[in-house]
Each structure stands twice: as C-alpha cells, then as structure tokens.
Amino acid sequence: MKISLHLLLFCIPVLGFSQENEIKLKKEIEASVTFSFHSNGIAPIPAFSLDKPAVAATASVKKGRFSWDPALFYSLEMKPWFIDNWFHYRIVARPKIELVAGANLSTFCSGFEINGEEVLKAERYFAFSLTGTYLFSPLSSLSLEYWSDNGQEPGSLTGHFSALTYNRSDIPLGKSVLLSCNVILFYINYNGDNDGLFISPTLSLSVRNLPAALFLQATQGIVSNIEPWPGFKWNLGVSYSL
Numbered sequence: 001m002k003i004s005l006h007l008l009l010f011c012i013p014v015l016g017f018s019q020e021n022e023i024k025l026k027k028e029i030e031a032s033v034t035f036s037f038h039s040n041g042i043a044p045i046p047a048f049s050l051d052k053p054a055v056a057a058t059a060s061v062k063k064g065r066f067s068w069d070p071a072l073f074y075s076l077e078m079k080p081w082f083i084d085n086w087f088h089y090r091i092v093a094r095p096k097i098e099l100v101a102g103a104n105l106s107t108f109c110s111g112f113e114i115n116g117e118e119v120l121k122a123e124r125y126f127a128f129s130l131t132g133t134y135l136f137s138p139l140s141s142l143s144l145e146y147w148s149d150n151g152q153e154p155g156s157l158t159g160h161f162s163a164l165t166y167n168r169s170d171i172p173l174g175k176s177v178l179l180s181c182n183v184i185l186f187y188i189n190y191n192g193d194n195d196g197l198f199i200s201p202t203l204s205l206s207v208r209n210l211p212a213a214l215f216l217q218a219t220q221g222i223v224s225n226i227e228p229w230p231g232f233k234w235n236l237g238v239s240y241s242l
Helices: 002-015
Strands: 030-038 054-063 066-075 080-093 097-114 117-137 140-151 158-173 177-190 194-207 212-224 232-241
Touching: none
Parallel strands: none
Antiparallel strands: 030 054, 030 232, 054 066, 066 080, 080 097, 097 117, 117 140, 140 158, 158 177, 177 194, 194 212, 212 232
C-alpha cells in the first residue's frame, strides 16, 4: 500500500503534461566531472550520514537518452563512504517535461572497532528510481522523485524515498555573482524505524564564467520516529567542475 501511494503521487503530475512534442537529444557523447569538499558529510537518510568532513567526485557521461552518473565519496582519511553507479534513461524528453528512470548499484561503507582496531564494513545496495521534472524555464524547475532502496546484506536498510524538489539557478547578484537555490522536501520510509519527513535547502554562490562554487546545505527533520531525533544538520562546501 505504501509503495502504491508513492508511485501514485509521482505519476499524477507527470501524466498531466504528456501532450508536448519530443525534443531532439544530442547523439554525441557529453561528459562532465565535479570535485567537491564537504565540511560535514550528511545524507538524506540520517543512518547513512558520515557526520565529518568528506571529499567527493561526481561524473556524468551522456549519449542520447542514456547517461551514466557515478559518484565517489570519501572521508578526509581517504576511507570510502559511498560509491554510487547510477544508470539513467530518459523515457520522456519534451520541452517542458522529462521523465527519467534510473538504476543504481551502490556500496555504503561504515567503520566499527574490534579490539581497539577499526574495521571497515561495506554494504551493497540496489535501487531503482523514477523522476519527473517540469521546467518552468531553462533555469527553473520542479521535480518529483521516487526511489526504492534495497540492501543486499543481512541487517542492511531497505525502504522508500520520495522527494519534491524546486530548483532555481543563476540568479544574478550584481554583475558577476550568481546565486542558485535548491529546496527538497522529502519523505523516507525505511525498515528499523527510519521514517520521517525532512526539508533540505541548498544555497550556492558562484562567479560568472568560473567553474567553482561555494555552497551551504542544511537538513531539518519535520516529523520523524528516528531515535535519537535527527534534528538540524548543516554542511559548508566548495565544488569545482570540469
């Protein structure tokens, strides 16, 4: 029943914009890479947060309707935190609306001590997702996303994630400075009493024609049964794109 509700809430607004013409997708390969530093490694699902400084590298390789979007997240001690391998396919590509399906093979790493020595534990996850996006303009959009997350190891988390995201990029602040904002309202429903409604805004400052940005990210629990209460978390970071 909960899965049906997630998918119903996702599909209603997507199907409402299904009459627009398809847009032409580029056939050549497009690639990009972004490196970032995070003062506090936080994650949408609190149980997956690192809660200490981290570095990350994310990439995207696109051709036509397909894309591969891997990501590597490490602590400053260069111990792995997250390894993602998202594969995406654009089911619908219209001037105002997109519908994208995805599958992810990921690994979450955490450490614990045995006889005074730290042991690194790796858990494998498989997820699939659907994301519908309505574009108000090339710089403004509203997205509705659902994904099912499935832990492959005994005792690992399994559940559902739904998110409503508003994104607005390149707001001019004077002649050279640009502000981008991203606000996510998301609900998680995972086994082991990991349920809750959260809000997570991100503000990013950049200088026109420079590939670097400074960003501030925050996450605040609204309603949750997670113990201890996840409360408020924030992260300051810098990114550089190629």
